[in-house]
Amino acid sequence: MKYDVIIIGAGPGGIFSAYEMTKLDPSKKIAVFEAGNVLEKRKCPIDGVKVKSCVGCEPCAIMRGFGGAGAFSDGKYNITNDFGGTLHEYIGREKATELMEYVDEINCTHGGAGTKMYSTADSGFKKKCMQNKLKLLDARVRHLGTDINYIVLGNIYDELKDKVDFFFRTKIEKIEKLDDGYRVESADDSYEGKTCIISVGRSGSKWMENVCTDLDISTKSNRVDLGVRVELPAVIFEDITDELYEGKIVYRTEKFEDKVRTFCMNPNGIVVTENTNGIVTVNGHSFEDEGKKTENTNFALLVAKHFSEPFKDSNEYGESIARLSNMLGGGVIVQRFGDLERGRRSVQKRLDEGNVRPTLQATPGDLSLVLPKRLLDGIIEMIYALDKIAPGVANDDTLLYGVEVKFYNMEVALDSDLMTCHDGLYVIGDGSGVTHSLSHASASGVYVARRILEKEREQ
Numbered sequence: 001m002k003y004d005v006i007i008i009g010a011g012p013g014g015i016f017s018a019y020e021m022t023k024l025d026p027s028k029k030i031a032v033f034e035a036g037n038v039l040e041k042r043k044c045p046i047d048g049v050k051v052k053s054c055v056g057c058e059p060c061a062i063m064r065g066f067g068g069a070g071a072f073s074d075g076k077y078n079i080t081n082d083f084g085g086t087l088h089e090y091i092g093r094e095k096a097t098e099l100m101e102y103v104d105e106i107n108c109t110h111g112g113a114g115t116k117m118y119s120t121a122d123s124g125f126k127k128k129c130m131q132n133k134l135k136l137l138d139a140r141v142r143h144l145g146t147d148i149n150y151i152v153l154g155n156i157y158d159e160l161k162d163k164v165d166f167f168f169r170t171k172i173e174k175i176e177k178l179d180d181g182y183r184v185e186s187a188d189d190s191y192e193g194k195t196c197i198i199s200v201g202r203s204g205s206k207w208m209e210n211v212c213t214d215l216d217i218s219t220k221s222n223r224v225d226l227g228v229r230v231e232l233p234a235v236i237f238e239d240i241t242d243e244l245y246e247g248k249i250v251y252r253t254e255k256f257e258d259k260v261r262t263f264c265m266n267p268n269g270i271v272v273t274e275n276t277n278g279i280v281t282v283n284g285h286s287f288e289d290e291g292k293k294t295e296n297t298n299f300a301l302l303v304a305k306h307f308s309e310p311f312k313d314s315n316e317y318g319e320s321i322a323r324l325s326n327m328l329g330g331g332v333i334v335q336r337f338g339d340l341e342r343g344r345r346s347v348q349k350r351l352d353e354g355n356v357r358p359t360l361q362a363t364p365g366d367l368s369l370v371l372p373k374r375l376l377d378g379i380i381e382m383i384y385a386l387d388k389i390a391p392g393v394a395n396d397d398t399l400l401y402g403v404e405v406k407f408y409n410m411e412v413a414l415d416s417d418l419m420t421c422h423d424g425l426y427v428i429g430d431g432s433g434v435t436h437s438l439s440h441a442s443a444s445g446v447y448v449a450r451r452i453l454e455k456e457r458e459q
């Protein structure tokens with residue numbers, strides 16, 4: 001079968017490429033290959049009762065399948081160039097913002113209308129943060145929530161399924177360059193297309209590295225963010241979360257001048273585990289549905305670690321630290337802030353006596369045996385800085401789960417069309433290293449679909 005466009009990966013990047021392409025040119029023959037399942041078959045077996053922790057399903061229902069890693073996410077679509085990726089460096093700030101707004105429009109017309117858009121503009125917290133050596137980053141954020149995000153994805157799939165050939169549970173193993181396009185191979189078959197868009201996200205990062213080696217595409221990889229997920233009573237953070245939903249706050253540590261930042265805030269949410277290539281790390285979710293809300297808020301505190309020559313494998317560094325916590329705790333470790341400060345491990349008895357009821361069953365332990373001192377010192381400094389704008393953050397019973405790792409895919413060398421050195425081979429979304437978020441990944445998908453069609457018209 002010969003296609004006009006082959007898309008590898010049905011995460012936000014791949015979905016929005018297919019969406020825009022079918023909208024602008026319905027005559028195009030498009031195939032989408034996805035290693036995971038169709039949306040309704042994506043079910044993680046962890047139920048907290050029979051299955052309490054990750055059993056390593058293949059494919060992982062959380063990270064793979066229609067909707068990609070974002071399908072069960074909190075559905076926070078941030079419209080900003082301040083974080084979430086560097087798409088603006090390729091296509092310009094104005095264009096990037098316009099595309100993120102367009103993505104928001106599509107989400108709203110597919111079930112997201114009625115959800116709330118938060119904004120930092122005119123927020124009194126900016127000043128309060130500044131007065132306490134913290135910086136609140138500018139953003140607007142559409143909070144779809146896990147439930148509505150799922151509905152939006154379902155509606156987009158229903159619209160696309162008769163216009164696009166979807167191949168689920170079809171992992172592409174290899175890409176071959178032909179004279180007039182590309183051949184992609186799965187375990188059982190091969191398919192050809194004139195143009196190929198790769199959108200394999202974080203779960204496809206190792207595979208992406210191999211593709212770049214095979215096709216001689218340059219890459220670089222030098223960043224990983226490491227830290228903990230903080231869980232505390234929602235009332236402590238409610239002034240911030242009620243107004244902003246998610247405040248992206250950055251702190252520069254006094255000791256090392258490292259940057260520590262809040263990441264992925266989940267008011268009244270739950271802490272969850274995440275499995276990336278067999279390594280269990282921690283993350284968070286929240287819900288629009290009142291019935292599912294908890295009494296806690298959680299967010300990550302991450303320290304960005306940039307490496308210089310000769311070390312190249314920043315992800316391996318992050319994985320090694322996550323492996324250490326898996327080794328000590330059999331998965332995720334939880335520690336009371338008071339125990340960390342007193343230099344002792346947490347034990348179940350002290351957790352049970354505490355005021356914060358954990359939403360994730362994790363192993364009580366000692367994060368100082370896992371995280372390097374420099375990182376942990378930075379996190380502790382930031383907890384005290386946050387305590388000044390939200391008193392109570394530094395309480396003894398505040399829970400810290402570790403480790404949270406934000407892996408960055410290596411950056412693939414791309415031109416301003418997000419095309420590789422090979423004509424007609426594009427890389428978008430988190431797999432390109434250009435984006436790290438739902439809105440940027442989706443925007444990159446729309447952008448490439450438009451550019452492919454524009455270039456065809458120019459020829």
Ligand SMILES: Cc1cc2nc3c(=O)[nH]c(=O)nc-3n(C[C@H](O)[C@H](O)[C@H](O)COP(=O)(O)OP(=O)(O)OC[C@H]3O[C@@H](n4cnc5c(N)ncnc54)[C@H](O)[C@@H]3O)c2cc1C
Nearest residue numbers: 009011013035064068069073076172201204429430437438
């Ligand atoms: C728990 C969680 C919560 C999150 N919450 C948010 C949030 O609230 N806001 C936000 O902005 N971001 C959030 N993120 C990040 C966000 O989900 C990603 O930035 C986004 O999904 C990236 O989109 P993508 O299309 O580039 O890749 P992905 O969503 O990772 O999709 C890639 C797809 O490609 C498939 N694939 C990989 N390799 C192959 C192959 N060889 N052949 C075929 N298919 C392949 C995978 O199975 C996957 O489905 C969250 C992530 C997680 C894990």
